[in-house]
Amino acid sequence: MARSMSVEEARNLVLEPLSALPAEEVAILESFNRVLAKDVASDIDVAPFDNSAMDGFAVRAADLAGATMEAPRSLEVVAHVAAGDDVAGIEIGPGQAARIMTGAPVPAGADSVVMVECTQVLADGTNSDTSGGIGSVVAFEIEPKLGEHIRHRGEEVMAGDTVMRAGEVLGPAGIGLLAATGHSAVVVHRRPRVAIISTGSELVEIAEKPGPGKIRNSNSYSLAAQVVAVGGIPLRFPIVIDDPDAIREAFLRAAKESDFIVTSGGVSVGDFDYVRPVLEELGELTFCKVMMRPGNPQTFGSIRGVPFFGLPGNPTSTYVGFEMFVRPALRAMQGFSAAEQRPRTWARLAHDVKKKPDRRYYLRGVVERTESGYEASVPCSQSSALLTAAHKGNCFVVLPEGERMFTTGTLVECVRLDMEEGVS
Ligand code: AMP
Ligand code: MG
Secondary structure: OOOOEOHHHHHHHHHOOOOOOOEEEEEHHHHOOOEEOOOEEOOOOEOOOOEEOOOEEEEOHHHHOOOOOOOOEEEEEEEEEOOOOOOOOOEOOOOEEEEEOOOOEOOEOOOEEEEHHHEEEEEOOOOOOOOOOOOOEEEEOOOOOOOOOEEOOOOOEOOOOEEEOOOOEOOHHHHHHHHHOOOOEEEEEOOOEEEEEEEOOOEEOOOOOOOOOOEEOOHHHHHHHHHHHOOOEEEEOOOEOOOHHHHHHHHHHHHHHOOEEEEEOOOOOOOOOOHHHHHHHHOEEEEOOEOEEOOOOOEEEEEOOEEEEEEOOOHHHHHHHHHHHHHHHHHHHOOOOOOOOOOEEEEEEOOOEEOOOOOEEEEEEEEEEEOOEEEEEOOOOOOOOOOHHHHHOOEEEEEOOOOOEEOOOOEEEEEEOOOOOOOO
């Protein structure tokens, strides 16, 4: 199937055969930014007991019926409850109140809390270590609503009930819920192990000064960072020369050791481009051309059931191809919703941009908010061999297929690389 297809069609073909990887149990903090594979239930009621939302006094609301600033009502303080105290055995009777702190349990008999700001201590208790402590008489200047400023037992979740469901993503608040409900470990989808194979006889390791005709293998590292950024585990393979046997050996090893194989280079129509023929020999080819710039020869298939994505070797083509196809695939494998994409911002071009009237362009640019709305600009050097524009940019400026000239002020779509999928 050598037909060229749209980015959307290609992305759908990549996502279609993928499902979330099996689950694993990980320590609570390892689950950050990952997707729950199993519902989470609580072992206790949260909150575990009725407690005060304010520093003030726990009272019986009926005692303060009609209390105002002008006509306050007074109660006698019979208990002093701090956060962490046990209130078993304490009972607030008619005409009585308990001095209470935020988070402290509400003693029996009390049904409301009045904040300290709405009270005045008339007489301090003789044995009080604090103003308004036990033995004090306090005037209340408002009538509380029944239950006011009390956080009720089980308000967040009841013991045995589900607090989070499979498919939900664990952010910092979710991690807090895990902790509150007694989970020091949790079941989430596994992270994909991603084999990264740079092919090219011109490549040398980055510690080396490249000799004549050679260049450093930068793609292996930018790809590894992209894998980490999406939550995968990069397995960087040694450089593979443009030789079918060497490529075959690397691909077979990768199919054994990884959940997803990403390669760079060797997918064009050059005399030494062996990635596609070896893929066809060992596995299946789904597509090998996408109507986009940079990166027309995007190559997708599978080897021994392991998804395989062959990215072109030009550093920016590699970068864009990963972002458009591999990133969504690795998200789907972690259980994230495949429907979620990077947010898009529509912006006005800050300057003219020319293109060839062929494929869709994904230019590396900057989108920013100005006084007159969002503005997009692209640096003049957009060569796919250069990385600086991508490094400085925060978006892909999308120029649709066909057209040729985009003048200053034209509205263009920008794919926000500085925002996560699912943000709107
Ligand atoms: P290819 O896709 O193999 O035709 O390579 C396209 C261009 O990308 C060539 O100029 C290669 O030298 C360059 N290239 C290929 N692989 C890498 C890599 N791993 N790191 C940096 N540049 C590369
Ligand atoms: Mg090459």
